Amino acid sequence: xxxxxxxxxxxxxxxxxxxxxxxxxxxxxMTFGASAEGAKHQAEQLLARNYGCNEEVIHQLVQQAKVELxxxxxxxxxxxx
Numbered sequence: 288x289x290x291x292x293x294x295x296x297x298x299x300x301x302x303x304x305x306x307x308x309x310x311x312x313x314x315x316x317m318t319f320g321a322s323a324e325g326a327k328h329q330a331e332q333l334l335a336r337n338y339g340c341n342e343e344v345i346h347q348l349v350q351q352a353k354v355e356l357x358x359x360x361x362x363x364x365x366x367x368x
Contacts, residue, residue, distance in 0.1 A: 301326035302353045323354045
């Protein structure tokens with residue numbers, strides 16, 4: 288699934304290492320949301336649905352997540368030059 292950033296609205300990313308779940312080195316799960324909590328919620332849903340993680344594992348992984356506000360320069364439609 289591809290998510291497109293919306294102009295003039297904040298976009299947060301949530302990156303979680305899932306290497307110990309999948310066994311693949313450096314594998315990460317990345318989700319997006321209009322808020323930090325929204326991005327985390329998307330990650331929680333994917334961890335439960337796609338990887339069968341229980342609440343305890345999800346809580347541990349989300350605690351280690353890297354959540355960031357994506358810079359405005361990532362948004363389409365603006366020319367900076």
